[in-house]
Amino acid sequence: MIINPLTAKGAKNTQRTQSKLQTMNENEISNRIIGLSISVHQSLGPGLLESAYKECLYYRLLKDGFLVEKEKPMPLIYEDVKLECGYRIDILVERKVVIEIKSDINLDC
Numbered sequence: 001m002i003i004n005p006l007t008a009k010g011a012k013n014t015q016r017t018q019s020k021l022q023t024m025n026e027n028e029i030s031n032r033i034i035g036l037s038i039s040v041h042q043s044l045g046p047g048l049l050e051s052a053y054k055e056c057l058y059y060r061l062l063k064d065g066f067l068v069e070k071e072k073p074m075p076l077i078y079e080d081v082k083l084e085c086g087y088r089i090d091i092l093v094e095r096k097v098v099i100e101i102k103s104d105i106n107l108d109c
Contacts, residue, residue: 021065026096029066033093036060050103054090057101067094 021029040056054070061068069092076086091099 021067021094024094029094029097032064032066033061033097033099036064047105048103049105050090050101053103054101057099058091061091061093068092069095 024032037057040053040060044052044056058068058070070090072089072092073085074087074089076083078086089098090101093099
């Protein structure tokens with residue numbers, strides 16, 4: 001599912017941001033994603049499930065004006081077999097950068 005929040009109030013601002021984002025290369029997009037990821041982690045702290053970090057990062061990417069797809073199925077071809085959903089990408093940004101969320105919960109407190 002692709003979500004691009006355009007509201008009547010902020011449509012002009014969002015469209016300007018999107019045209020600027022479309023000209024960014026993968027490295028520039030990745031740098032912005034890393035900054036937003038660090039911000040999300042600093043806000044939430046350690047020890048949460050991957051789903052919590054994924055939803056918050058997804059929200060921040062949308063808020064920042066990125067084209068974002070969550071839980072995107074990717075086909076897998078092995079020999080003569082094609083699996084329509086062999087893999088599911090956590091977050092795909094601008095159809096260029098794949099984000100796979102990982103979390104480590106240490107229960108040895």
